[in-house]
Amino acid sequence: MVGHRSENIVGKYDVLIIGGGVSGTALFYMLSRYTNIPKIALLEKEDKVAQVNSRGRNNSQTLHIGDIETNYSLEKAKVVKPAAMMIPFYVKKLHPDAQNKILFKVSKMILAVGRDEVAKLEKRYEEIKELYPDLQKLDRKEVGDVEPNITKGRRENEELLALYTLDGYAVDYEMLAASFISEVNKEGSNRSDLFLGYKVKKIKKVDKGYRVDTNKGVFEAVAVVVDADSYSLFFAKSLGYGKKFSLIPVAGSFYFSDKLLNGKVYTMQDKKLPFAAVHGDPDVQIPNKTRWGPTAKFFPVLESGKLSTSMDYFKSAGLFRYCTAKSFVKILSDYTRFKYLVKNALYDLPLVGKTLFLPNIKKIIPSIKARNLKKAKGFGGMRLQRVDTETHELQLGEGRIIGDNIIFNMTPSPGASVCLFNAVRDTEWIMGVFDNKYKFDKFAMENDCTEGYPCETGKETSVDFYSS
Numbered sequence: 001m002v003g004h005r006s007e008n009i010v011g012k013y014d015v016l017i018i019g020g021g022v023s024g025t026a027l028f029y030m031l032s033r034y035t036n037i038p039k040i041a042l043l044e045k046e047d048k049v050a051q052v053n054s055r056g057r058n059n060s061q062t063l064h065i066g067d068i069e070t071n072y073s074l075e076k077a078k079v080v081k082p083a084a085m086m087i088p089f090y091v092k093k094l095h096p097d098a099q100n101k102i103l104f105k106v107s108k109m110i111l112a113v114g115r116d117e118v119a120k121l122e123k124r125y126e127e128i129k130e131l132y133p134d135l136q137k138l139d140r141k142e143v144g145d146v147e148p149n150i151t152k153g154r155r156e157n158e159e160l161l162a163l164y165t166l167d168g169y170a171v172d173y174e175m176l177a178a179s180f181i182s183e184v185n186k187e188g189s190n191r192s193d194l195f196l197g198y199k200v201k202k203i204k205k206v207d208k209g210y211r212v213d214t215n216k217g218v219f220e221a222v223a224v225v226v227d228a229d230s231y232s233l234f235f236a237k238s239l240g241y242g243k244k245f246s247l248i249p250v251a252g253s254f255y256f257s258d259k260l261l262n263g264k265v266y267t268m269q270d271k272k273l274p275f276a277a278v279h280g281d282p283d284v285q286i287p288n289k290t291r292w293g294p295t296a297k298f299f300p301v302l303e304s305g306k307l308s309t310s311m312d313y314f315k316s317a318g319l320f321r322y323c324t325a326k327s328f329v330k331i332l333s334d335y336t337r338f339k340y341l342v343k344n345a346l347y348d349l350p351l352v353g354k355t356l357f358l359p360n361i362k363k364i365i366p367s368i369k370a371r372n373l374k375k376a377k378g379f380g381g382m383r384l385q386r387v388d389t390e391t392h393e394l395q396l397g398e399g400r401i402i403g404d405n406i407i408f409n410m411t412p413s414p415g416a417s418v419c420l421f422n423a424v425r426d427t428e429w430i431m432g433v434f435d436n437k438y439k440f441d442k443f444a445m446e447n448d449c450t451e452g453y454p455c456e457t458g459k460e461t462s463v464d465f466y467s468s
Protein backbone atom coordinates (compact mmCIF):
# COMPACT_ATOMS: atom_id res chain seq x y z
CA MET A 1 0.00 0.00 0.00
CA VAL A 2 0.94 3.62 -0.32
CA GLY A 3 2.23 6.30 2.02
CA HIS A 4 3.78 6.27 5.49
CA ARG A 5 2.24 9.33 7.10
CA SER A 6 1.73 9.90 10.77
CA GLU A 7 -1.55 11.79 10.26
CA ASN A 8 -5.02 10.34 10.67
CA ILE A 9 -5.42 7.91 7.78
CA VAL A 10 -8.98 6.62 7.69
CA GLY A 11 -8.15 3.84 5.29
CA LYS A 12 -5.69 2.48 2.78
CA TYR A 13 -7.20 0.89 -0.29
CA ASP A 14 -6.21 -0.70 -3.55
CA VAL A 15 -9.06 0.99 -5.38
CA LEU A 16 -10.95 4.09 -4.30
CA ILE A 17 -14.11 5.15 -6.11
CA ILE A 18 -15.24 8.75 -5.66
CA GLY A 19 -18.96 9.33 -6.20
CA GLY A 20 -21.83 7.04 -5.25
CA GLY A 21 -24.22 7.67 -8.12
CA VAL A 22 -25.29 4.83 -10.37
CA SER A 23 -21.85 4.80 -12.07
CA GLY A 24 -19.79 4.61 -8.87
CA THR A 25 -22.05 2.05 -7.20
CA ALA A 26 -22.05 -0.12 -10.36
CA LEU A 27 -18.24 -0.16 -10.28
CA PHE A 28 -18.24 -0.84 -6.54
CA TYR A 29 -20.52 -3.83 -7.20
CA MET A 30 -18.44 -5.06 -10.14
CA LEU A 31 -15.15 -4.94 -8.22
CA SER A 32 -16.60 -6.40 -5.03
CA ARG A 33 -18.54 -9.19 -6.68
CA TYR A 34 -16.36 -10.33 -9.55
CA THR A 35 -12.77 -9.52 -8.58
CA ASN A 36 -10.50 -10.53 -5.73
CA ILE A 37 -9.04 -7.06 -5.20
CA PRO A 38 -8.33 -7.02 -1.44
CA LYS A 39 -9.46 -3.50 -0.45
CA ILE A 40 -12.06 -1.38 -2.24
CA ALA A 41 -13.76 1.79 -1.01
CA LEU A 42 -16.52 4.04 -2.26
CA LEU A 43 -16.69 7.63 -0.99
CA GLU A 44 -19.94 9.57 -1.34
CA LYS A 45 -20.51 13.07 0.02
CA GLU A 46 -24.26 12.68 0.57
CA ASP A 47 -25.73 10.49 3.32
CA LYS A 48 -27.39 8.22 0.74
CA VAL A 49 -26.24 6.96 -2.63
CA ALA A 50 -27.62 8.36 -5.91
CA GLN A 51 -28.89 11.73 -4.71
CA VAL A 52 -27.60 13.82 -7.62
CA ASN A 53 -28.20 13.01 -11.31
CA SER A 54 -29.03 9.36 -10.65
CA ARG A 55 -31.76 10.30 -8.19
CA GLY A 56 -35.12 8.83 -9.26
CA ARG A 57 -36.72 12.17 -10.05
CA ASN A 58 -33.71 13.96 -11.50
CA ASN A 59 -33.55 12.17 -14.85
CA SER A 60 -36.01 10.79 -17.41
CA GLN A 61 -35.74 7.18 -16.16
CA THR A 62 -35.34 5.81 -19.69
CA LEU A 63 -33.20 2.80 -20.50
CA HIS A 64 -31.61 4.13 -23.68
CA ILE A 65 -30.91 1.29 -26.08
CA GLY A 66 -30.73 3.37 -29.28
CA ASP A 67 -34.02 2.43 -30.93
CA ILE A 68 -35.86 5.71 -30.29
CA GLU A 69 -32.75 7.91 -29.98
CA THR A 70 -32.54 9.35 -33.49
CA ASN A 71 -29.30 11.19 -32.72
CA TYR A 72 -27.34 7.94 -32.24
CA SER A 73 -25.41 6.70 -35.25
CA LEU A 74 -25.96 3.05 -36.16
CA GLU A 75 -22.46 2.30 -34.80
CA LYS A 76 -23.28 3.91 -31.45
CA ALA A 77 -26.65 2.13 -31.31
CA LYS A 78 -24.92 -1.24 -31.87
CA VAL A 79 -22.72 -0.66 -28.82
CA VAL A 80 -25.33 0.98 -26.58
CA LYS A 81 -27.98 -1.73 -27.05
CA PRO A 82 -26.12 -4.66 -25.44
CA ALA A 83 -24.44 -2.28 -22.97
CA ALA A 84 -27.78 -0.98 -21.68
CA MET A 85 -29.46 -4.41 -21.76
CA MET A 86 -27.07 -5.49 -19.00
CA ILE A 87 -29.36 -3.64 -16.57
CA PRO A 88 -32.50 -5.75 -17.23
CA PHE A 89 -30.39 -8.92 -17.16
CA TYR A 90 -28.87 -7.89 -13.82
CA VAL A 91 -32.23 -6.84 -12.34
CA LYS A 92 -34.01 -10.04 -13.37
CA LYS A 93 -31.65 -12.00 -11.10
CA LEU A 94 -32.70 -9.98 -8.03
CA HIS A 95 -35.49 -10.78 -5.58
CA PRO A 96 -38.92 -9.90 -7.15
CA ASP A 97 -39.49 -7.15 -4.52
CA ALA A 98 -36.28 -5.44 -5.60
CA GLN A 99 -37.06 -5.96 -9.29
CA ASN A 100 -40.41 -4.20 -8.90
CA LYS A 101 -38.74 -1.12 -7.46
CA ILE A 102 -36.05 -0.81 -10.14
CA LEU A 103 -37.27 -1.93 -13.56
CA PHE A 104 -40.57 -1.11 -15.25
CA LYS A 105 -41.77 -2.48 -18.57
CA VAL A 106 -43.10 0.38 -20.69
CA SER A 107 -43.99 0.98 -24.33
CA LYS A 108 -41.74 3.40 -26.21
CA MET A 109 -42.36 5.45 -29.31
CA ILE A 110 -40.37 7.80 -31.49
CA LEU A 111 -42.80 10.14 -33.22
CA ALA A 112 -42.16 12.01 -36.47
CA VAL A 113 -44.46 14.96 -37.22
CA GLY A 114 -44.65 16.59 -40.65
CA ARG A 115 -43.27 15.56 -44.03
CA ASP A 116 -39.57 16.22 -43.36
CA GLU A 117 -39.46 14.31 -40.08
CA VAL A 118 -41.50 11.44 -41.56
CA ALA A 119 -38.98 11.10 -44.41
CA LYS A 120 -36.08 11.11 -41.91
CA LEU A 121 -37.74 8.49 -39.72
CA GLU A 122 -38.53 6.27 -42.74
CA LYS A 123 -34.82 6.34 -43.56
CA ARG A 124 -33.83 5.73 -39.94
CA TYR A 125 -36.13 2.71 -39.77
CA GLU A 126 -34.48 1.11 -42.80
CA GLU A 127 -31.08 1.62 -41.10
CA ILE A 128 -31.97 0.17 -37.72
CA LYS A 129 -34.73 -2.38 -38.30
CA GLU A 130 -32.40 -5.37 -38.25
CA LEU A 131 -30.84 -4.26 -34.97
CA TYR A 132 -34.27 -3.74 -33.37
CA PRO A 133 -36.56 -6.42 -34.80
CA ASP A 134 -39.26 -5.61 -32.20
CA LEU A 135 -39.70 -2.10 -33.54
CA GLN A 136 -43.01 -1.66 -35.35
CA LYS A 137 -43.65 1.07 -37.90
CA LEU A 138 -47.01 2.75 -37.16
CA ASP A 139 -49.04 4.98 -39.48
CA ARG A 140 -51.27 7.76 -38.21
CA LYS A 141 -54.24 5.49 -37.47
CA GLU A 142 -52.08 2.93 -35.68
CA VAL A 143 -50.48 5.69 -33.62
CA GLY A 144 -53.97 6.76 -32.53
CA ASP A 145 -54.80 3.17 -31.57
CA VAL A 146 -51.93 2.91 -29.08
CA GLU A 147 -51.72 6.57 -27.96
CA PRO A 148 -55.14 8.15 -28.66
CA ASN A 149 -54.16 11.62 -27.37
CA ILE A 150 -51.51 11.95 -30.07
CA THR A 151 -54.07 12.00 -32.90
CA LYS A 152 -56.95 13.64 -31.01
CA GLY A 153 -57.50 17.21 -32.27
CA ARG A 154 -54.60 17.00 -34.77
CA ARG A 155 -54.83 18.64 -38.19
CA GLU A 156 -56.10 16.08 -40.72
CA ASN A 157 -53.33 16.78 -43.22
CA GLU A 158 -50.43 16.59 -40.75
CA GLU A 159 -48.27 13.59 -41.61
CA LEU A 160 -47.34 11.23 -38.76
CA LEU A 161 -45.11 8.23 -38.51
CA ALA A 162 -43.90 6.38 -35.43
CA LEU A 163 -41.59 3.55 -34.48
CA TYR A 164 -43.00 1.71 -31.52
CA THR A 165 -42.18 -1.14 -29.19
CA LEU A 166 -43.94 -2.68 -26.23
CA ASP A 167 -40.60 -3.94 -24.95
CA GLY A 168 -39.11 -0.76 -23.50
CA TYR A 169 -37.90 -0.19 -19.95
CA ALA A 170 -38.00 2.61 -17.44
CA VAL A 171 -35.46 2.43 -14.65
CA ASP A 172 -35.36 4.02 -11.22
CA TYR A 173 -31.60 4.59 -11.27
CA GLU A 174 -31.60 5.59 -7.59
CA MET A 175 -33.06 2.19 -6.65
CA LEU A 176 -30.63 0.51 -9.04
CA ALA A 177 -27.70 2.17 -7.26
CA ALA A 178 -29.14 1.12 -3.88
CA SER A 179 -29.42 -2.46 -5.15
CA PHE A 180 -25.73 -2.52 -6.13
CA ILE A 181 -24.89 -1.62 -2.53
CA SER A 182 -27.30 -4.25 -1.13
CA GLU A 183 -25.72 -6.90 -3.35
CA VAL A 184 -22.25 -5.98 -2.06
CA ASN A 185 -23.52 -6.07 1.54
CA LYS A 186 -25.16 -9.45 0.94
CA GLU A 187 -21.78 -10.93 0.15
CA GLY A 188 -20.74 -9.96 3.69
CA SER A 189 -17.38 -9.08 2.19
CA ASN A 190 -14.87 -7.33 4.41
CA ARG A 191 -12.98 -6.23 1.31
CA SER A 192 -15.39 -3.42 0.41
CA ASP A 193 -16.20 -0.32 2.45
CA LEU A 194 -18.84 2.32 1.73
CA PHE A 195 -18.31 5.76 3.27
CA LEU A 196 -21.40 7.97 3.19
CA GLY A 197 -21.13 11.65 4.15
CA TYR A 198 -17.48 11.75 3.07
CA LYS A 199 -16.85 14.72 0.83
CA VAL A 200 -13.63 14.63 -1.14
CA LYS A 201 -11.82 17.94 -0.84
CA LYS A 202 -8.55 17.21 -2.59
CA ILE A 203 -6.84 14.44 -4.54
CA LYS A 204 -3.06 14.42 -4.57
CA LYS A 205 -0.60 12.18 -6.40
CA VAL A 206 1.86 10.55 -3.98
CA ASP A 207 4.63 8.03 -4.30
CA LYS A 208 2.73 4.87 -5.27
CA GLY A 209 -0.77 6.13 -5.70
CA TYR A 210 -3.07 8.84 -4.42
CA ARG A 211 -3.86 10.62 -1.20
CA VAL A 212 -7.50 11.70 -0.96
CA ASP A 213 -8.47 14.32 1.62
CA THR A 214 -12.08 14.32 2.78
CA ASN A 215 -14.07 16.27 5.38
CA LYS A 216 -13.60 13.30 7.73
CA GLY A 217 -9.99 12.31 7.20
CA VAL A 218 -7.47 11.06 4.70
CA PHE A 219 -7.57 8.00 2.45
CA GLU A 220 -4.79 6.45 0.43
CA ALA A 221 -5.21 4.33 -2.66
CA VAL A 222 -3.22 2.78 -5.46
CA ALA A 223 -5.88 3.41 -8.12
CA VAL A 224 -8.70 5.96 -8.14
CA VAL A 225 -11.84 6.15 -10.25
CA VAL A 226 -13.63 9.50 -10.08
CA ASP A 227 -17.28 8.81 -10.86
CA ALA A 228 -18.46 12.24 -9.77
CA ASP A 229 -20.12 13.12 -13.12
CA SER A 230 -20.32 16.93 -13.08
CA TYR A 231 -17.46 17.14 -10.55
CA SER A 232 -15.14 14.77 -12.43
CA LEU A 233 -13.60 17.48 -14.61
CA PHE A 234 -13.17 19.67 -11.52
CA PHE A 235 -10.99 16.98 -9.91
CA ALA A 236 -9.22 16.15 -13.18
CA LYS A 237 -8.15 19.77 -13.59
CA SER A 238 -6.95 19.94 -9.99
CA LEU A 239 -4.44 17.23 -10.93
CA GLY A 240 -3.47 18.84 -14.22
CA TYR A 241 -5.59 16.67 -16.50
CA GLY A 242 -8.23 17.68 -19.04
CA LYS A 243 -7.07 21.28 -19.22
CA LYS A 244 -8.38 21.62 -22.74
CA PHE A 245 -11.98 20.97 -21.67
CA SER A 246 -14.66 23.34 -20.58
CA LEU A 247 -18.29 22.71 -19.70
CA ILE A 248 -21.59 24.09 -20.89
CA PRO A 249 -23.90 23.71 -17.89
CA VAL A 250 -27.43 22.79 -18.87
CA ALA A 251 -30.15 22.37 -16.26
CA GLY A 252 -32.97 20.04 -17.20
CA SER A 253 -36.32 20.51 -15.50
CA PHE A 254 -39.78 19.03 -16.07
CA TYR A 255 -43.52 19.66 -16.12
CA PHE A 256 -46.32 17.31 -15.07
CA SER A 257 -49.76 16.81 -16.58
CA ASP A 258 -52.39 14.24 -15.76
CA LYS A 259 -51.75 10.93 -17.50
CA LEU A 260 -52.02 11.63 -21.24
CA LEU A 261 -49.77 8.89 -22.57
CA ASN A 262 -49.65 5.14 -22.03
CA GLY A 263 -45.91 4.89 -22.55
CA LYS A 264 -42.82 6.92 -23.37
CA VAL A 265 -43.10 9.14 -26.43
CA TYR A 266 -39.94 10.78 -27.78
CA THR A 267 -39.71 13.28 -30.63
CA MET A 268 -37.13 13.53 -33.39
CA GLN A 269 -33.79 14.95 -32.34
CA ASP A 270 -31.69 17.60 -33.95
CA LYS A 271 -28.18 16.16 -34.27
CA LYS A 272 -26.64 19.54 -33.43
CA LEU A 273 -28.21 19.43 -29.98
CA PRO A 274 -26.70 17.21 -27.33
CA PHE A 275 -29.97 16.42 -25.58
CA ALA A 276 -33.06 14.36 -26.15
CA ALA A 277 -35.78 16.52 -27.67
CA VAL A 278 -38.83 17.03 -25.45
CA HIS A 279 -40.57 13.80 -24.55
CA GLY A 280 -43.46 12.58 -22.41
CA ASP A 281 -42.93 9.78 -19.90
CA PRO A 282 -44.90 8.00 -17.23
CA ASP A 283 -43.02 8.67 -13.96
CA VAL A 284 -42.10 5.45 -12.16
CA GLN A 285 -42.47 7.18 -8.77
CA ILE A 286 -45.59 9.28 -9.44
CA PRO A 287 -48.52 7.23 -10.79
CA ASN A 288 -51.18 8.57 -13.18
CA LYS A 289 -49.12 11.52 -14.36
CA THR A 290 -47.14 12.23 -17.51
CA ARG A 291 -43.78 13.96 -17.02
CA TRP A 292 -42.79 16.37 -19.82
CA GLY A 293 -39.33 17.68 -20.60
CA PRO A 294 -36.55 18.10 -19.96
CA THR A 295 -36.00 21.78 -20.61
CA ALA A 296 -32.41 22.84 -21.23
CA LYS A 297 -31.49 26.04 -19.43
CA PHE A 298 -27.94 27.43 -19.34
CA PHE A 299 -27.28 27.66 -15.61
CA PRO A 300 -23.76 27.95 -14.18
CA VAL A 301 -23.75 25.34 -11.39
CA LEU A 302 -22.44 21.77 -11.12
CA GLU A 303 -25.38 20.36 -9.19
CA SER A 304 -29.01 21.18 -9.81
CA GLY A 305 -30.58 23.58 -7.31
CA LYS A 306 -27.26 24.13 -5.48
CA LEU A 307 -26.02 27.67 -6.03
CA SER A 308 -23.12 26.80 -3.73
CA THR A 309 -21.66 24.72 -6.61
CA SER A 310 -21.47 27.77 -8.87
CA MET A 311 -17.87 28.69 -7.94
CA ASP A 312 -16.80 25.12 -8.67
CA TYR A 313 -18.47 25.40 -12.09
CA PHE A 314 -16.40 28.48 -12.92
CA LYS A 315 -13.24 26.69 -11.75
CA SER A 316 -14.02 23.63 -13.91
CA ALA A 317 -15.10 25.58 -16.95
CA GLY A 318 -12.11 27.95 -17.14
CA LEU A 319 -14.48 30.54 -18.58
CA PHE A 320 -12.01 33.37 -18.47
CA ARG A 321 -9.55 31.74 -20.86
CA TYR A 322 -9.52 33.14 -24.38
CA CYS A 323 -9.82 29.70 -26.04
CA THR A 324 -12.84 28.87 -23.86
CA ALA A 325 -14.59 32.12 -24.72
CA LYS A 326 -13.82 31.53 -28.41
CA SER A 327 -15.24 27.99 -28.20
CA PHE A 328 -18.42 29.17 -26.49
CA VAL A 329 -18.91 31.87 -29.12
CA LYS A 330 -18.36 29.36 -31.93
CA ILE A 331 -20.68 26.73 -30.45
CA LEU A 332 -23.43 29.15 -29.53
CA SER A 333 -23.21 31.16 -32.74
CA ASP A 334 -24.78 28.19 -34.47
CA TYR A 335 -28.31 29.52 -34.99
CA THR A 336 -30.08 26.27 -34.01
CA ARG A 337 -28.19 25.99 -30.72
CA PHE A 338 -28.48 29.67 -29.86
CA LYS A 339 -32.23 29.74 -30.51
CA TYR A 340 -32.62 26.54 -28.51
CA LEU A 341 -30.79 27.91 -25.46
CA VAL A 342 -32.59 31.27 -25.54
CA LYS A 343 -35.98 29.59 -25.83
CA ASN A 344 -35.14 27.17 -23.05
CA ALA A 345 -34.09 30.00 -20.74
CA LEU A 346 -37.65 31.27 -20.94
CA TYR A 347 -39.37 27.97 -20.14
CA ASP A 348 -38.53 28.18 -16.44
CA LEU A 349 -39.99 31.68 -16.03
CA PRO A 350 -42.90 31.84 -13.61
CA LEU A 351 -46.38 32.21 -15.17
CA VAL A 352 -45.33 32.51 -18.85
CA GLY A 353 -42.81 29.64 -18.85
CA LYS A 354 -45.29 26.86 -19.37
CA THR A 355 -47.17 28.78 -22.09
CA LEU A 356 -43.90 29.18 -23.98
CA PHE A 357 -43.03 25.52 -23.43
CA LEU A 358 -46.45 24.36 -24.57
CA PRO A 359 -45.75 24.14 -28.36
CA ASN A 360 -43.11 21.44 -27.64
CA ILE A 361 -45.76 19.29 -25.97
CA LYS A 362 -48.44 20.16 -28.50
CA LYS A 363 -46.29 18.42 -31.08
CA ILE A 364 -47.15 15.23 -29.19
CA ILE A 365 -50.55 16.13 -27.67
CA PRO A 366 -52.24 18.75 -29.88
CA SER A 367 -55.16 19.30 -27.51
CA ILE A 368 -53.09 20.08 -24.38
CA LYS A 369 -53.56 23.49 -22.71
CA ALA A 370 -51.17 25.46 -20.47
CA ARG A 371 -53.56 24.99 -17.56
CA ASN A 372 -53.00 21.20 -17.84
CA LEU A 373 -49.31 21.67 -16.96
CA LYS A 374 -47.66 22.08 -13.59
CA LYS A 375 -43.96 22.70 -12.91
CA ALA A 376 -42.38 19.54 -11.46
CA LYS A 377 -40.79 21.14 -8.41
CA GLY A 378 -37.76 19.29 -7.08
CA PHE A 379 -37.37 17.26 -10.29
CA GLY A 380 -34.45 17.68 -12.68
CA GLY A 381 -30.69 17.52 -12.92
CA MET A 382 -27.62 19.00 -14.63
CA ARG A 383 -26.21 17.90 -17.94
CA LEU A 384 -22.69 19.23 -18.24
CA GLN A 385 -21.66 19.13 -21.89
CA ARG A 386 -17.95 19.07 -22.57
CA VAL A 387 -16.35 21.55 -24.89
CA ASP A 388 -12.97 20.90 -26.47
CA THR A 389 -11.36 24.33 -26.35
CA GLU A 390 -8.65 23.30 -28.83
CA THR A 391 -11.03 22.26 -31.60
CA HIS A 392 -13.81 24.56 -30.27
CA GLU A 393 -16.23 21.65 -30.64
CA LEU A 394 -19.05 20.44 -28.41
CA GLN A 395 -18.41 16.84 -27.32
CA LEU A 396 -21.64 14.93 -27.34
CA GLY A 397 -22.29 12.08 -24.90
CA GLU A 398 -20.01 10.68 -22.25
CA GLY A 399 -16.28 10.99 -21.90
CA ARG A 400 -13.48 9.90 -19.66
CA ILE A 401 -10.02 11.15 -18.99
CA ILE A 402 -7.45 8.48 -18.27
CA GLY A 403 -4.45 9.51 -16.21
CA ASP A 404 -1.72 7.84 -14.20
CA ASN A 405 -3.66 5.13 -12.30
CA ILE A 406 -6.68 7.43 -12.20
CA ILE A 407 -9.81 7.79 -14.34
CA PHE A 408 -12.28 10.65 -14.41
CA ASN A 409 -15.66 9.67 -15.85
CA MET A 410 -18.00 12.33 -17.18
CA THR A 411 -21.36 10.74 -17.59
CA PRO A 412 -24.21 12.69 -19.11
CA SER A 413 -26.83 10.55 -20.87
CA PRO A 414 -26.69 7.64 -21.60
CA GLY A 415 -24.30 7.20 -18.64
CA ALA A 416 -26.97 5.75 -16.38
CA SER A 417 -28.19 3.28 -19.02
CA VAL A 418 -24.69 1.95 -19.62
CA CYS A 419 -23.45 2.05 -16.00
CA LEU A 420 -22.77 -1.69 -15.81
CA PHE A 421 -20.96 -1.70 -19.14
CA ASN A 422 -18.78 1.23 -18.02
CA ALA A 423 -18.12 -0.60 -14.77
CA VAL A 424 -16.82 -3.64 -16.68
CA ARG A 425 -14.65 -1.39 -18.86
CA ASP A 426 -13.17 0.35 -15.78
CA THR A 427 -12.68 -2.98 -14.00
CA GLU A 428 -10.60 -4.21 -16.93
CA TRP A 429 -8.55 -1.02 -16.79
CA ILE A 430 -8.02 -1.53 -13.03
CA MET A 431 -6.80 -5.08 -13.66
CA GLY A 432 -4.14 -3.53 -15.91
CA VAL A 433 -3.08 -1.07 -13.19
CA PHE A 434 -2.25 -4.07 -11.00
CA ASP A 435 -0.50 -5.92 -13.87
CA ASN A 436 -3.24 -8.56 -13.75
CA LYS A 437 -2.15 -9.62 -10.26
CA TYR A 438 -5.85 -9.90 -9.37
CA LYS A 439 -8.57 -11.85 -11.12
CA PHE A 440 -11.70 -10.51 -12.78
CA ASP A 441 -14.23 -13.33 -13.19
CA LYS A 442 -15.69 -11.98 -16.41
CA PHE A 443 -17.32 -15.29 -17.18
CA ALA A 444 -19.42 -15.13 -13.99
CA MET A 445 -20.23 -11.46 -14.66
CA GLU A 446 -21.37 -12.28 -18.20
CA ASN A 447 -23.49 -15.08 -16.89
CA ASP A 448 -25.21 -12.72 -14.44
CA CYS A 449 -25.37 -9.50 -16.43
CA THR A 450 -25.43 -10.46 -20.11
CA GLU A 451 -27.09 -13.88 -19.99
CA GLY A 452 -23.89 -15.36 -21.30
CA TYR A 453 -23.24 -12.98 -24.23
CA PRO A 454 -19.71 -11.59 -24.35
CA CYS A 455 -19.43 -8.02 -23.06
CA GLU A 456 -17.31 -6.27 -25.67
CA THR A 457 -15.81 -3.42 -23.72
CA GLY A 458 -13.31 -2.67 -26.48
CA LYS A 459 -16.21 -0.86 -28.10
CA GLU A 460 -16.88 2.39 -26.31
CA THR A 461 -20.14 4.17 -25.63
CA SER A 462 -18.04 7.12 -24.54
CA VAL A 463 -15.14 9.08 -25.93
CA ASP A 464 -11.77 8.50 -24.25
CA PHE A 465 -9.15 11.16 -23.68
CA TYR A 466 -5.73 9.98 -22.64
CA SER A 467 -3.52 12.36 -20.73
CA SER A 468 -0.11 11.70 -19.43
Ligand SMILES: Cc1cc2nc3c(=O)[nH]c(=O)nc-3n(C[C@H](O)[C@H](O)[C@H](O)COP(=O)(O)OP(=O)(O)OC[C@H]3O[C@@H](n4cnc5c(N)ncnc54)[C@H](O)[C@@H]3O)c2cc1C
Pocket residue numbers: 018019020021022023024043044045046049050051052053054055058059060061062063064173198199200201227228229230231252253294380381382383411412413414415416417418
Ligand atom coordinates in the same frame (compact mmCIF):
# COMPACT_ATOMS: atom_id res chain seq x y z
C1 LIG B 1 -32.65 15.94 -16.99
C2 LIG B 1 -31.87 14.67 -17.17
C3 LIG B 1 -32.47 13.57 -17.78
C4 LIG B 1 -31.73 12.39 -17.95
N1 LIG B 1 -32.36 11.29 -18.45
C5 LIG B 1 -31.70 10.12 -18.56
C6 LIG B 1 -32.36 8.93 -19.00
O1 LIG B 1 -33.55 8.93 -19.23
N2 LIG B 1 -31.63 7.81 -19.13
C7 LIG B 1 -30.27 7.78 -18.85
O2 LIG B 1 -29.66 6.74 -19.00
N3 LIG B 1 -29.65 8.88 -18.40
C8 LIG B 1 -30.31 10.03 -18.23
N4 LIG B 1 -29.68 11.14 -17.75
C9 LIG B 1 -28.26 11.04 -17.41
C10 LIG B 1 -28.08 10.31 -16.08
O3 LIG B 1 -28.82 10.94 -15.08
C11 LIG B 1 -26.59 10.26 -15.75
O4 LIG B 1 -25.92 9.63 -16.84
C12 LIG B 1 -26.29 9.44 -14.51
O5 LIG B 1 -27.16 9.74 -13.46
C13 LIG B 1 -24.85 9.68 -14.11
O6 LIG B 1 -24.59 8.89 -12.98
P1 LIG B 1 -23.28 9.12 -12.17
O7 LIG B 1 -23.25 8.15 -11.08
O8 LIG B 1 -22.13 9.14 -13.10
O9 LIG B 1 -23.44 10.63 -11.62
P2 LIG B 1 -24.31 11.13 -10.39
O10 LIG B 1 -25.54 10.37 -10.24
O11 LIG B 1 -24.43 12.61 -10.55
O12 LIG B 1 -23.39 10.79 -9.17
C14 LIG B 1 -22.19 11.48 -8.90
C15 LIG B 1 -21.96 11.31 -7.42
O13 LIG B 1 -20.71 11.89 -7.08
C16 LIG B 1 -20.88 12.46 -5.80
N5 LIG B 1 -19.83 13.46 -5.57
C17 LIG B 1 -19.61 14.60 -6.27
N6 LIG B 1 -18.59 15.28 -5.73
C18 LIG B 1 -18.16 14.55 -4.68
C19 LIG B 1 -17.14 14.75 -3.71
N7 LIG B 1 -16.39 15.85 -3.69
N8 LIG B 1 -16.95 13.80 -2.75
C20 LIG B 1 -17.73 12.67 -2.73
N9 LIG B 1 -18.72 12.46 -3.60
C21 LIG B 1 -18.93 13.38 -4.58
C22 LIG B 1 -22.26 13.09 -5.85
O14 LIG B 1 -22.79 13.38 -4.57
C23 LIG B 1 -23.03 12.02 -6.58
O15 LIG B 1 -23.63 11.08 -5.72
C24 LIG B 1 -30.38 12.32 -17.54
C25 LIG B 1 -29.79 13.43 -16.92
C26 LIG B 1 -30.53 14.58 -16.71
C27 LIG B 1 -29.89 15.72 -15.99
